[in-house]
Amino acid sequence: MKRHITIRNRSGTVSSRLKTKWAISLLSLTAITLIVFIAGLSVGSTMIQPLAVMQHLLGFGSGEYDFIINTHRLPRMLISLLVGASLGLSGLILQGIVRNPLASPDIIGITGGASVGAIVFITYGLGTMSIKLLPLAAIIGAAVVSLVIYALSWNKGVTPFRLVLIGIGVAAVTSGLTTMMIVLSPAETASKAYSWMTGSVYGATWDHVHSMLLWFVGFAPLVLFFARAVNVHELGDVTAVGLGARVELLRLGLLVISVALAGAAVAYAGGIGFVGLIAPHMARRLVGRSFAGLVPITIFIGGLIVSIADIIARTAFLPLDIPAGVFTAGIGAPFFLYLLFKKQR
Amino acid sequence: MTALISRNSSKIIGLVIAFCLLVVFFMSSIAFGQTPMTLGTVLDAFIHFDPASSDHIIIRTTRVDRAVIATVIGASLAISGTLMQALTRNPLASPSIFGINAGAVFFIVMAATFFSASSLLQYMWLAFLGAAVAAALVYFLGSLGGEGLSTLRIVLAGAAVSALFTSFTSGMLVISENSLQGVLFWLAGSVSGRTLDMLVPLLPFISGAGLLAFGLGNTINILTSGEEVAKGLGQRTTLVKLLMAAAIVVLAGGSVAIGGSIGFIGLIVPHIVRGLIGMDHRWVIPYSAVLGAGTLLLADIGSRFIIMPQEMPIGVMTAFLGAPFFIYLARRGFRER
Numbered sequence: 001m002k003r004h005i006t007i008r009n010r011s012g013t014v015s016s017r018l019k020t021k022w023a024i025s026l027l028s029l030t031a032i033t034l035i036v037f038i039a040g041l042s043v044g045s046t047m048i049q050p051l052a053v054m055q056h057l058l059g060f061g062s063g064e065y066d067f068i069i070n071t072h073r074l075p076r077m078l079i080s081l082l083v084g085a086s087l088g089l090s091g092l093i094l095q096g097i098v099r100n101p102l103a104s105p106d107i108i109g110i111t112g113g114a115s116v117g118a119i120v121f122i123t124y125g126l127g128t129m130s131i132k133l134l135p136l137a138a139i140i141g142a143a144v145v146s147l148v149i150y151a152l153s154w155n156k157g158v159t160p161f162r163l164v165l166i167g168i169g170v171a172a173v174t175s176g177l178t179t180m181m182i183v184l185s186p187a188e189t190a191s192k193a194y195s196w197m198t199g200s201v202y203g204a205t206w207d208h209v210h211s212m213l214l215w216f217v218g219f220a221p222l223v224l225f226f227a228r229a230v231n232v233h234e235l236g237d238v239t240a241v242g243l244g245a246r247v248e249l250l251r252l253g254l255l256v257i258s259v260a261l262a263g264a265a266v267a268y269a270g271g272i273g274f275v276g277l278i279a280p281h282m283a284r285r286l287v288g289r290s291f292a293g294l295v296p297i298t299i300f301i302g303g304l305i306v307s308i309a310d311i312i313a314r315t316a317f318l319p320l321d322i323p324a325g326v327f328t329a330g331i332g333a334p335f336f337l338y339l340l341f342k343k344q345r
Numbered sequence: 346m347t348a349l350i351s352r353n354s355s356k357i358i359g360l361v362i363a364f365c366l367l368v369v370f371f372m373s374s375i376a377f378g379q380t381p382m383t384l385g386t387v388l389d390a391f392i393h394f395d396p397a398s399s400d401h402i403i404i405r406t407t408r409v410d411r412a413v414i415a416t417v418i419g420a421s422l423a424i425s426g427t428l429m430q431a432l433t434r435n436p437l438a439s440p441s442i443f444g445i446n447a448g449a450v451f452f453i454v455m456a457a458t459f460f461s462a463s464s465l466l467q468y469m470w471l472a473f474l475g476a477a478v479a480a481a482l483v484y485f486l487g488s489l490g491g492e493g494l495s496t497l498r499i500v501l502a503g504a505a506v507s508a509l510f511t512s513f514t515s516g517m518l519v520i521s522e523n524s525l526q527g528v529l530f531w532l533a534g535s536v537s538g539r540t541l542d543m544l545v546p547l548l549p550f551i552s553g554a555g556l557l558a559f560g561l562g563n564t565i566n567i568l569t570s571g572e573e574v575a576k577g578l579g580q581r582t583t584l585v586k587l588l589m590a591a592a593i594v595v596l597a598g599g600s601v602a603i604g605g606s607i608g609f610i611g612l613i614v615p616h617i618v619r620g621l622i623g624m625d626h627r628w629v630i631p632y633s634a635v636l637g638a639g640t641l642l643l644a645d646i647g648s649r650f651i652i653m654p655q656e657m658p659i660g661v662m663t664a665f666l667g668a669p670f671f672i673y674l675a676r677r678g679f680r681e682r
Contacts, residue, residue, distance in 0.1 A: 102501060106508070152672055161497055162675060165437075168504050169672040172441075172608065176664035179533045183658055198515040273508055317520065326516030333509035340501055341486055 007292070022287045022297070029300040033081070036304060040077045040311045041069055045318055079204040080310045080324065081303035082212045083269040084279070086261040088302020089220055091276025092283070092294055093258040096230045097251050098163050101339060104277035105262040108167025109149060110142050111273070112174030114266035115197060117141020119181050122193065132211060139263030145170060146259050199272030199325020201310055208268050215264035219257050220299070226254055227292035234289070272325045274332020275305050281339065305331075350622050359622065363635045367416070370642040374412040375404055378649050382408075406540075414544055415536045415645045415659075416638040418600045419610055421551055423637020424558050425596035426611025427618070427629055431565050432589050433484075436616070436674055437500050440476075440597035441608030444506035448479025449601035450532060451510040458517045465543050469550070469602045475510075476598030480590060482506055534607035534660020536645055547599045554595040555634065557588060562627035565589070569624065607660045609667020610637055610644075616674070 042048045055061040091104040105111045121137035153163040182193050233240045279302035283294045309327040376382045390404040429438040452475030486502045567575045618632040648657040
């Protein structure tokens, strides 16, 4: 068996060398995702046999579960996979940009910015504008906050440490803003907004799925064009510039993709934390550091984390539906601390 | 860092001026609000209390309580921030950044949800416990890894501990769903709607911890000159550190029990104070107490007016004031290296 697989288009804009281990990991993750997918559709307040779920999905079910699966579980399952994939990828890109494995969209405030955008839209814009614009509002919020963070960290270039630290400060401002708007809104919207902020895919509809899919398909593939440059960028600014990489331009392009993915995810699932942090790390454990190889693996792992968290969140305390974000934080925060304090190489 | 005021006599005068300002803010806090009062009415309410006057009743039942609570919390948070910054030698240390507030909030909400704790005395002990757990967690994590308490790592650890506690708190609130609005306002930090009865059981603890901090001033000066130096001079550093930690936990936890999570006072005030009078903790701690109380009173007055007729949670106000300062510190801190 060959140890490497090379993927390259004719002009060389997309080029990567991948290990066979990678292919095996990808296949296993696909299989696990399928299993989780079917398991997620079968558990809940009404249990459905996995076999019946498969029959239903393949189009020759008895029609008995049409309502439960088609209206409730399937869109929720799909959106949790998409949201997780987007957050994971967003985190991977961000970690590439700041060359710091501790970066993730929620810790440095991008998610917070998206929340502000979304809550402003829900509070002031919903009367006059279509709900389909919600992701746009969240992305604008995320973009504005990212620009603010980037500008504040700028001092003859941006160092990763300063970026992360300033991101924490900016995150405090955005959480102040969201708290303010929630406290000031009427009680029934406040309760809903609060649950949403913690990160929940409760009440997902097909509209959400379609729109989320559009954002994901629109932005995720762009990453591959940057894959080679990111590998060079990892070596440090001096080396990267020496090798001919335009670092600031590269970082800006990557940041746009990361922000768009995180913003769209926040619009539909609120502040599900730590996914953007954990998923890339687990992916690196599996397949090493080649960026192009990490992209699909991270996407799968991110999707798995959120969908599993949501399955647990909605079944563990039946009939209560807990925000999935509680579980991702429960796993993610200790993991973050472990990363923070494990012996430095 | 060169201080603005260096002579001892000037420091005393400065402290007196700061205290006068505090009194002015205190009186303003009583006078300003939805129903403005004249200073004469305020004084009358104390000297010639008239039970028939609604103004006097407002003053004596709500305004005074609120002002006193803001004063106590402001002073406590500022002292605990000062102690934390001295203990960890980390300029970004403060109860909110290190997740101590979030820990106290989590323990209170958990006990209220699962064990139906409801008395303030229970809240107080729970807040102490939560603050202690979070502080121990962050300190323990910060001391791992050999290099001691590196600024960035401990801030990140605090952020993660905060995020963990906050998301558990919100999970429990979503489950219980009762009176979310009231709890939210408390979580966001508020000094309104509290009465002095709530403060009374806490006061012995808070004043005890405050006095302890005042008494430790000189000892802290020695400790901040370095652990080895302090040991060499015969200081029992472990004991000193434990005392400081106990004071931090009581002051920060007690503040959360009354006012919820009010951030950034413990971060900003010590910096302003050290900028004014230098590093001598015999002076820094009393100055912090007075300026912390004044800052929170001022923020509280602002919170009533900024979005009239509604009130802003004071924790949001302090975040808006404090976060830019945090960012400024982060920029400056890393420029020097």
